[in-house]
Amino acid sequence: MTPSFPPLREELRGIEPYGAPQLSLEQAPVQLNVNENPYGPSAEAAADIARAVGEAAVSLNRYPDREFVELRARLAAYLCSSGGAGITPDMVWAANGSNEVMLQLLQAFGGPGRVALSFAPTYSMYPEYARDTHTTWETGHRAEDFSLDLDAARRLVEDRRPAVVLLPSPNNPTGTALPPEAVAMLCEAAASYEPGGIVVVDEAYGEFRRAGTPSALELLGEHRNLVVTRTMSKAFALAGARLGYLAADPAICDAIRVVRLPYHLSAVTQATALAALRHATELLGRVDDLRVERDATVVWLREQGLDVAESDANFVLFGRFADRHAVWQGLLDRGVLIRETGPDGWLRVSVGTGDEMAAFRQALTDVIKEQG
Numbered sequence: 578m579t580p581s582f583p584p585l586r587e588e589l590r591g592i593e594p595y596g597a598p599q600l601s602l603e604q605a606p607v608q609l610n611v612n613e614n615p616y617g618p619s620a621e622a623a624a625d626i627a628r629a630v631g632e633a634a635v636s637l638n639r640y641p642d643r644e645f646v647e648l649r650a651r652l653a654a655y656l657c658s659s660g661g662a663g664i665t666p667d668m669v670w671a672a673n674g675s676n677e678v679m680l681q682l683l684q685a686f687g688g689p690g691r692v693a694l695s696f697a698p699t700y701s702m703y704p705e706y707a708r709d710t711h712t713t714w715e716t717g718h719r720a721e722d723f724s725l726d727l728d729a730a731r732r733l734v735e736d737r738r739p740a741v742v743l744l745p746s747p748n749n750p751t752g753t754a755l756p757p758e759a760v761a762m763l764c765e766a767a768a769s770y771e772p773g774g775i776v777v778v779d780e781a782y783g784e785f786r787r788a789g790t791p792s793a794l795e796l797l798g799e800h801r802n803l804v805v806t807r808t809m810s811k812a813f814a815l816a817g818a819r820l821g822y823l824a825a826d827p828a829i830c831d832a833i834r835v836v837r838l839p840y841h842l843s844a845v846t847q848a849t850a851l852a853a854l855r856h857a858t859e860l861l862g863r864v865d866d867l868r869v870e871r872d873a874t875v876v877w878l879r880e881q882g883l884d885v886a887e888s889d890a891n892f893v894l895f896g897r898f899a900d901r902h903a904v905w906q907g908l909l910d911r912g913v914l915i916r917e918t919g920p921d922g923w924l925r926v927s928v929g930t931g932d933e934m935a936a937f938r939q940a941l942t943d944v945i946k947e948q949g
């Protein structure tokens with residue numbers, strides 16, 4: 578018998594790597610599929626980042642600061658100005674994207690015999706962190722309008738006793754934000770058994786939330802098992818730099834240090850993130866425009882007679898289509914790339930520039946007319 582090659586772990590065989598199609602700008606001039614900020618850094622910010630990276634380059638023979646002390650201090654200051662209060666550098670941890678931060682959380686707090694729990698529809702990477710850390714993956718379900726039934730959610734946590742609860746807020750792919758009561762209740766539920774679970778509120782889209790929607794950062798002082806993750810990939814317009822971070826009790830940050838790879842944040846990454854944080858106001862400067870564009874997109878889609886989920890993020894989930902793939906393909910044929918994701922029949926569009934959204938509206942109008 579010939580052994581199979583490569584000798585991959587049984588449960589990984591035949592699995593497609595995660596990722597939306599990455600097409601060139603020639604293939605798809607309007608790219609509204611991975612929730613990026615469509616506005617790049619200004620020439621001034623880009624020059625400052627280049628200067629900082631240039632300075633770091635001089636000592637690239639040395640390993641970077643393993644504890645990234647300066648970056649943690651700057652991120653803590655940013656969080657204090659963005660919905661958090663009293664967040665200190667020892668409450669902050671960072672890695673190469675918040676995906677890596679959450680994988681590290683599962684490495685430290687998940688594992689064989691432990692459960693990670695979320696509520697579907699939810700972010701499609703979570704089950705992969707669970708798989709890769711041999712953590713049992715379980716999901717409850719969201720209501721018809723994608724909100725959480727709090728009593729049912731609490732009962733599920735008390736019953737399944739997860740080591741990690743993963744709550745994206747605003748949720749991807751639906752855009753739904755969680756009320757603080759929900760987060761507080763689930764933190765209490767996850768603290769009610771031994772050894773207890775951590776509750777991770779993934780605020781990758783936190784900066785896009787609508788006025789009056791609080792951040793879970795406000796609850797950090799009250800729940801020591803609460804972790805709030807953020808990223809520079811979305812509102813911060815820095816997806817290419819790969820920098821995600823969390824705020825939590827210092828004991829949680831300390832625990833992650835056991836599983837992180839040595840020097841996981843390169844000197845180049847640290848220099849880039851620090852320079853970007855100096856330009857935070859400017860990099861985040863288009864967030865308000867994107868929120869206006871998002872709200873207008875929701876209104877327009879509803880005017881077309883479509884179902885549209887309320888959104889606190891920089892994307893909108895809409896449907897329902899008997900053949901969503903045909904609609905997705907029809908848009909792509911017209912140069913507009915969106916995402917075929919979410920429950921059956923729904924599609925997700927990221928919020929782009931005014932011109933990009935006009936192209937999206939025109940293309941969707943044509944596709945709906947054509948497909949009747």
Ligand SMILES: *Cc1c(COP(=O)(O)O)cnc(C)c1O
Nearest residue numbers: 674675676700749781808810821
């Ligand atoms: C985009 C996204 C992230 C951020 O990923 P990075 O690794 O920081 O780029 C995290 N969570 C959700 C739900 C997302 O959609």
